[in-house]
Amino acid sequence: MTAVWWILTILGILFFPGIGFCISIALFDEWIDRKFYAALQDRIGPEHAGFKGILQPLADFLKLLANEDIEPEAADKWGMRFTAIIGLAIPLVALLFIPIIDTTGLLSFEGDILLLAFLTTMIALIIFLAGWFSASKLAMPGTMRAASQLLSYEIPILLAMFAVALRTQSFSLAGIVQWQLDAHRPTLFSLPMVVFFLVFLLSSQAELERSPFDIPTAETEIVGGWEVEYSGKKLGFFRLSADLQMVFSAGLAVTLFLGGPTGVEMWIPSFADWLASIEGVSGLAVVAILYYTTMFAIKTTIIVLILSAFRALMARLRIEQFLEFSWKWVIPVTLGVFAITFFYVPWTDNVVWSHWEGLFDVS
Amino acid sequence: MPRPGVIVWEALRNVFSKKATIDYPFEEGVKPKYGLRGAHVLYIEECTGCRACQRVCPSLAIEMVPSELTKTKKRPVINLGQCIFCGLCEEACRYDALFLTDYIELSAFQQKEMIIYENEPPKEEISEGNEPKEEDS
Amino acid sequence: MADKKKIKLGSPQTGCSSCIPNTFEIPLGPQHPALKEPTHFLLEVEGEIIVNATPRIGYVHRGIEKLAETKTYSANLTLVERVCGICSHIHSISLANAAEAALALEGFEVPLRAQYIRTIVAELERIHSHILWLGVAAHEIGFDTLFMLSWRDRELTMDLLEDISGNRVNYAMNEIGGSRRDMNQSQIDRMLKYMDITEERMERYKDICINENTIRMRTQDVGILLPQKAKELCACGPTARASGVAIDVRYDDPYSAYGEFRDIFNVITYDTNDVFSRVVVRIIETVEACKYIKWMLKNIPDGPIFKKAPRKVPEAQILSRTEAPRGELIHYLWSNNTNKPYRLKITTPTLSNINTVPEMMKGDYLADSTITLASIDPCFSCEDRMITIVNNDRRKPKIETWSESQLRKYSNDWHAKNKRWKK
Numbered sequence: 063m064t065a066v067w068w069i070l071t072i073l074g075i076l077f078f079p080g081i082g083f084c085i086s087i088a089l090f091d092e093w094i095d096r097k098f099y100a101a102l103q104d105r106i107g108p109e110h111a112g113f114k115g116i117l118q119p120l121a122d123f124l125k126l127l128a129n130e131d132i133e134p135e136a137a138d139k140w141g142m143r144f145t146a147i148i149g150l151a152i153p154l155v156a157l158l159f160i161p162i163i164d165t166t167g168l169l170s171f172e173g174d175i176l177l178l179a180f181l182t183t184m185i186a187l188i189i190f191l192a193g194w195f196s197a198s199k200l201a202m203p204g205t206m207r208a209a210s211q212l213l214s215y216e217i218p219i220l221l222a223m224f225a226v227a228l229r230t231q232s233f234s235l236a237g238i239v240q241w242q243l244d245a246h247r248p249t250l251f252s253l254p255m256v257v258f259f260l261v262f263l264l265s266s267q268a269e270l271e272r273s274p275f276d277i278p279t280a281e282t283e284i285v286g287g288w289e290v291e292y293s294g295k296k297l298g299f300f301r302l303s304a305d306l307q308m309v310f311s312a313g314l315a316v317t318l319f320l321g322g323p324t325g326v327e328m329w330i331p332s333f334a335d336w337l338a339s340i341e342g343v344s345g346l347a348v349v350a351i352l353y354y355t356t357m358f359a360i361k362t363t364i365i366v367l368i369l370s371a372f373r374a375l376m377a378r379l380r381i382e383q384f385l386e387f388s389w390k391w392v393i394p395v396t397l398g399v400f401a402i403t404f405f406y407v408p409w410t411d412n413v414v415w416s417h418w419e420g421l422f423d424v425s
Numbered sequence: 426m427p428r429p430g431v432i433v434w435e436a437l438r439n440v441f442s443k444k445a446t447i448d449y450p451f452e453e454g455v456k457p458k459y460g461l462r463g464a465h466v467l468y469i470e471e472c473t474g475c476r477a478c479q480r481v482c483p484s485l486a487i488e489m490v491p492s493e494l495t496k497t498k499k500r501p502v503i504n505l506g507q508c509i510f511c512g513l514c515e516e517a518c519r520y521d522a523l524f525l526t527d528y529i530e531l532s533a534f535q536q537k538e539m540i541i542y543e544n545e546p547p548k549e550e551i552s553e554g555n556e557p558k559e560e561d562s
Numbered sequence: 563m564a565d566k567k568k569i570k571l572g573s574p575q576t577g578c579s580s581c582i583p584n585t586f587e588i589p590l591g592p593q594h595p596a597l598k599e600p601t602h603f604l605l606e607v608e609g610e611i612i613v614n615a616t617p618r619i620g621y622v623h624r625g626i627e628k629l630a631e632t633k634t635y636s637a638n639l640t641l642v643e644r645v646c647g648i649c650s651h652i653h654s655i656s657l658a659n660a661a662e663a664a665l666a667l668e669g670f671e672v673p674l675r676a677q678y679i680r681t682i683v684a685e686l687e688r689i690h691s692h693i694l695w696l697g698v699a700a701h702e703i704g705f706d707t708l709f710m711l712s713w714r715d716r717e718l719t720m721d722l723l724e725d726i727s728g729n730r731v732n733y734a735m736n737e738i739g740g741s742r743r744d745m746n747q748s749q750i751d752r753m754l755k756y757m758d759i760t761e762e763r764m765e766r767y768k769d770i771c772i773n774e775n776t777i778r779m780r781t782q783d784v785g786i787l788l789p790q791k792a793k794e795l796c797a798c799g800p801t802a803r804a805s806g807v808a809i810d811v812r813y814d815d816p817y818s819a820y821g822e823f824r825d826i827f828n829v830i831t832y833d834t835n836d837v838f839s840r841v842v843v844r845i846i847e848t849v850e851a852c853k854y855i856k857w858m859l860k861n862i863p864d865g866p867i868f869k870k871a872p873r874k875v876p877e878a879q880i881l882s883r884t885e886a887p888r889g890e891l892i893h894y895l896w897s898n899n900t901n902k903p904y905r906l907k908i909t910t911p912t913l914s915n916i917n918t919v920p921e922m923m924k925g926d927y928l929a930d931s932t933i934t935l936a937s938i939d940p941c942f943s944c945e946d947r948m949i950t951i952v953n954n955d956r957r958k959p960k961i962e963t964w965s966e967s968q969l970r971k972y973s974n975d976w977h978a979k980n981k982r983w984k985k
């Protein structure tokens with residue numbers, strides 16, 4: 063039994079739903095992102111590689127792998143290589159904790175939310191190191207911007223994550239998903255969680271360094287910022303890492319606020335029972351896995367669509383405007399709502415929700 | 426009232442409308458019906474070799490080479506790599522021998538491919554007139 | 563509305579003064595993704611704040627003025643079009659105006675219809691140049707959607723120009739003594755239709771630019787150029803008009819067909835003196851240009867479009883001013899009774915505007931340097947000229963201009979040193 067479990071886990075980490083699956087969904091989401099972004103701008107986007115250009119992100123990645131890899135004389139070369147690989151590894155590790163094919167993640171323990179919080183910060187630190195090692199005049203302001211941006215988006219992200227943990231009284235993603243199943247609603251519909259959802263999306267946008275918060279990599283201002291000296295394989299790794307981060311952020315948002323890989327069974331108890339019953343049956347387990355994966359993919363794609371629409375609608379902020387926005391508005395509001403959540407919400411929320419449930423009595 | 430995201434309706438409308446992109450080599454591009462300035466066509470039987478086109482060309486793209494087909498025993502050779510498509514040669518030619526066409530897909534891999542009418546046209550293309558003699562160019 | 567140049571205090575990332583120097587230099591250009599052409603600005607920054615900027619031009623000197631002396635006037639019309647890729651037609655108008663002014667000494671007159679056609683093409687060119695600028699500026703502040711949408715709408719104007727002239731850039735529409743191509747009724751109808759669409763779209767972009775908060779955040783109070791400074795530093799065109807200086811050659815000194823509709827002509831000014839004001843001025847100017855085109859299309863007279871000019875231009879020295887999309891363009895022509903100019907001197911608007919950029923940049927954030935630079939709509943290859951920097955300290959460059967005999971001596975010396983260069 064243990065040997066089978068080990069083999070299954072290792073296969074899971076390598077292929078499904080581990081590295082292989084995560085990379086494919088990351089590339090798929092990049093395609094969705096690019097297509098939608100292009101459509102908002104009245105363009106068609108990638109078109110010719112595969113069906114409607116679906117293989118274009120993969121082709122870009124492979125092309126970058128084949129490109130010449132130039133390292134500046136003054137740079138810390140091993141540092142650059144190291145950061146590129148770690149930068150790819152961290153989001154992959156983080157994705158293993160996201161529940162994709164089941165209501166628990168591939169790896170899961172009580173308190174994994176803390177580890178994820180740590181990993182999100184690590185990603186930003188890696189970016190800081192990446193800029194620092196490349197020893198370029200143009201990378202320096204990018205690095206500084208990345209560092210000051212880190213300070214202002216990490217706090218809202220952490221507050222949003224812990225607000226959900228507070229509401230669901232659980233410190234593991236599996237527990238959060240289970241709470242949502244038990245409560246018959248995604249966390250999003252608990253009263254102030256909408257605020258945290260928005261804050262989480264906004265901060266994810268900043269963490270992913272996408273417009274309007276692409277300040278550390280602003281192409282027209284500091285020529286790509288911290289990634290200016292990276293080329294070839296290393297740039298390919300960073301690009302893939304950015305896609306993986308996008309999937310990770312979207313997946314985390316889905317898990318925390320939208321019920322994770324669960325879907326309609328929240329409201330149809332008999333379906334939920336059936337899903338639980340086939341879990342042990344080896345033949346039918348595939349159906350459950352496919353169902354969960356599809357649900358996860360659909361929800362992640364919706365989040366990615368929101369993020370890319372957000373990317374298209376605004377001009378890039380200046381760093382000090384972003385800091386101002388973050389420290390004067392987002393963080394105080396988040397803190398305030400956090401306090402409200404702590405003292406007030408569990409009671410009102412239950413009252414309102416049971417009233418709501420009474421209106422549409424489903425069971 | 427200033428607010429962020431004013432362009433949102435404009436952008437969302439674009440998602441559902443037909444896209445502005447023309448997928449050019451796979452779709453047909455837009456070009457006007459008349460008056461485009463593209464590659465040249467030379468009716469060598471009309472050409473007298475008067476050198477008017479060569480003299481007027483601002484970028485020295487036209488060179489006169491010896492030929493048996495024209496009156497002055499010279500005919501123009503046009504280097505599209507130097508041509509700026511101003512159309513002055515077309516206007517200068519009084520014998521209606523040189524025209525600009527709407528053929529605009531002119532990219533080539535070699536300098537040599539940009540030179541048109543480098544060789545004499547083959548015999549069967551010349552509808553009438555003197556028998557051209559073989560010559561080395 | 564900022565009356566005083568705002569000095570922004572507090573630099574977020576100055577470390578200890580002993581290990582990190584207080585200011586460090588960041589080069590902007592010659593190769594930079596925000597610059598479409600090579601030029602160099604040496605920015606001294608303190609944290610993220612620019613304390614000084616030094617421009618350096620001269621990377622793409624092409625020797626067009628010298629080349630013009632070896633070509634005939636009609637060949638020169640196509641040559642000067644190549645000075646600038648975007649505002650090309652206005653250059654040929656300028657030279658044609660200069661030559662025709664010299665010919666007018668002998669009683670030569672250009673047909674009115676030709677003047678109208680020239681003016682229409684010039685205004686179309688202004689529209690496409692301004693929309694192009696709007697897109698570039700939007701790209702500089704990271705607003706790619708506006709960039710794509712505005713360039714989509716620019717395509718209408720480009721199609722019109724292609725339809726009239728046969729080329730998408732460098733239209734080659736002018737000849738000394740008139741215009742080379744006529745417009746027929748179907749073209750005029752199409753133009754009227756497209757101008758209505760463009761005008762409507764530009765009105766919408768005006769709404770977007772005025773209402774969009776992030777655009778305002780990036781452009782307001784950035785790159786301030788006070789009217790006084792604008793006059794001192796010889797700003798021209800939309801850059802000056804955005805500082806409230808009402809100068810416009812089209813109105814002040816009408817050429818071609820501009821004199822015909824001087825009474826409906828508006829000189830657009832705006833008074834916030836910053837980048838935002840330049841955006842607004844350019845967008846409103848585009849709307850106005852659509853109106854002028856429609857007026858001209860409705861009132862275009864019949865008649866010939868070309869009158870054959872004598873080949874030789876009588877001796878004269880003529881200064882021809884025109885209003886290019888970027889500002890006042892000056893062609894100085896010295897003709898000597900031959901079919902080639904004796905001397906042609908071109909001063910493009912960017913040359914007078916470039917001096918205002920360091921003034922605008924001082925005290926701004928590094929992030930704003932590109933939009934500030936883009937806000938004058940720079941066109942560096944047009945304005946580049948031969949300079950020799952004598953000393954190596956780039957902060958206090960001493961610039962020396964060489965006289966003709968010095969140049970000749972330099973050339974002789976150089977060829978003596980590099981004997982085998984030709985082979």
Ligand code: SF4
Nearest residue numbers: 472473475476478518
């Ligand atoms: S093409 Fe026309 S202008 Fe040129 S040599 Fe022939 S006849 Fe003369």
Ligand code: SF4
Nearest residue numbers: 482508509511512514
């Ligand atoms: S189009 Fe102009 S440049 Fe080209 S060959 Fe004719 S005259 Fe010369």
